[in-house]
Amino acid sequence: TQLLEQSPQFLSIQEGENLTVYCNSSSVFSSLQWYRQEPGEGPVLLVTVVTGGEVKKLKRLTFQFGDARKDSSLHITAAQPGDTGLYLCAGEGGSNYKLTFGKGTLLTVNP
Amino acid sequence: GAGVSQSPSNKVTEKGKDVELRCDPISGHTALYWYRQRLGQGLEFLIYFQGNSAPDKSGLPSDRFSAERTGESVSTLTIQRTQQEDSAVYLCASSLALWLERTDTQYFGPGTRLTVL
Numbered sequence: 001t002q003l004l005e006q007s008p009q010f011l012s013i014q015e016g017e018n019l020t021v022y023c024n025s026s027s028v029f030s031s032l033q034w035y036r037q038e039p040g041e042g043p044v045l046l047v048t049v050v051t052g053g054e055v056k057k058l059k060r061l062t063f064q065f066g067d068a069r070k071d072s073s074l075h076i077t078a079a080q081p082g083d084t085g086l087y088l089c090a091g092e093g094g095s096n097y098k099l100t101f102g103k104g105t106l107l108t109v110n111p
Numbered sequence: 112g113a114g115v116s117q118s119p120s121n122k123v124t125e126k127g128k129d130v131e132l133r134c135d136p137i138s139g140h141t142a143l144y145w146y147r148q149r150l151g152q153g154l155e156f157l158i159y160f161q162g163n164s165a166p167d168k169s170g171l172p173s174d175r176f177s178a179e180r181t182g183e184s185v186s187t188l189t190i191q192r193t194q195q196e197d198s199a200v201y202l203c204a205s206s207l208a209l210w211l212e213r214t215d216t217q218y219f220g221p222g223t224r225l226t227v228l
Contacts, residue, residue: 004153042115042202042219043154088153097142097208098167099217101153 002027004091004102012108016078021105023089024071030092032065032072033099037086079109113137115220117203123226124193132188132223136205143186144217145178146202154202160186161208193227200224 005024013019023032031050035043047056049065049072056063060083062075076083086106090099116135124130136143145157156170160180171177175193180186190197204217 006153041221042204044219045216048216090154097144097159097206097215098156099154101146101155103151103153 002029002091002093002100004089004100006087006089006102006105008105009103010106010108012110013079015080015109015111017109018075018077019079019107020073020075021087021107022071022073023102025091026070027091027093028069029100030069032069032092033090034063034072034074035088035090037088037104038084043086043088076107079107081109081111083107084109115203115205115218117201117220117223119223120221121224121226123228125228126195127192129189129191130193130225132190132201132225134186134188134203134205134220136184136186136203137218138184140205140207140218141183142206142208142215142217143180144204144206145186145188146204147172148200148202148222150199157188157201190225193225195227198225198227 007022033048034046037043047063052067052069054065060077064073086104088104090101118133143160146154148154158178159167162183163180175191178188200222202219202222204219206215206217209215
């Protein structure tokens with residue numbers, strides 16, 4: 001069974017601070033996705049990383065896929081209250097359609 | 112609407128009753144997925160449809176859970192004889208199933224929050 005561990009589970013910071021959340025596994029994934037979920041809504045895809053060592057930037061968000069394709073990180077620069085939400089990582093491995101989700105990091109950015 | 116819709120948004124039921132949850136995927140999306148999200152947990156895969164057939168039902172927790180899809184569109188997730196541990200948010204997603212191109216994106220609905228008393 002493939003598992004994804006996310007850390008920290010909860011994170012509360014002030015506006016303007018930087019933060020990094022982690023997604024780790026002992027399994028290799030062919031790709032890894034990051035989602036953001038707001039209360040009462042479904043997750044929304046932020047990015048997909050496919051190649052080991054890949055780095056993708058989305059405005060103030062930087063996503064990195066580990067060289068061995070077992071882990072990933074999400075770094076947010078100068079966090080804003082609008083970044084508040086549950087950040088989920090999901091790995092694709094084995095079956096193309098089946099995603100394994102982590103439990104998420106609940107981020108709160110205080111004004 | 113252009114997105115995935117689910118109904119009802121909230122459902123409160125008594126233990127032992129049956130419930131039906133509905134998902135309307137994005138038009139033209141051949142793949143449809145059901146997930147369960149318990150409080151404080153990630154998404155748990157339940158079942159996947161390609162067209163109207165379900166090649167993977169491995170995530171269904173018990174034989175009380177079933178799902179069907181008709182017309183390559185609407186899907187219904189049925190839970191019979193509900194138990195308190197079934198309380199969760201049930202999420203539906205759809206996609207174009209472009210796995211070979213690695214550009215496939217699952218679009219999620221807002222979910223149905225099920226509470227079993």
